[in-house]
Amino acid sequence: MSVEDVFNPCAVAARRTLLLGAGAMGIVVLAGCGGDEPSAGAGGQPGGSSAPAAPTSARGNPFDDTGSGRSGDPQVPSNALVAAGEVPVGGGVVVKDTVLVIQPAKGTFRAYDAACPHEGQIVDPPFDGNPIIQCPRHNSKFKVADGSRVDGPATRGLKGIKVEVRGGYVVRA
Known part of the structure; x- marks a missing residue:
């Protein structure tokens, strides 16, 4: 009798576990996608207003590209990367999945291409004053001060991006 003809209960159990887990995950996903029942209108009676719900934020996201800005919103410069207040002092953030904006000291901002020159992986922002x-x-x-290479397989430093603060936003200069 060949090895292929021998019944392997471990392989069957592993396959069954995998299929049951995938099925359970599908049920969880479908349950999460289900809509809520429509609520009753004014006075608890059906047939209330069909107007969309009010937005949860009065100002909305200034970096939302849907063009749904409302009057009274501050002017966000077209070349804005991030609101200056969103970048922690002694740390940084990756914005638009391509730019690392850092604030090494209060009011001082620098930016670099967030892709590591070695293989293009997005670098981790520094935190808690780490240089x-x-x-x-x-x-x-890489050094926070100038993006130069300190160690590792990368052969060069991070590419700098000139930025300035305008209207409370870090913008490309």
């Missing part, structure tokens, strides 16, 4: 920017893939390290 090093690190790539999570192969541990290349």
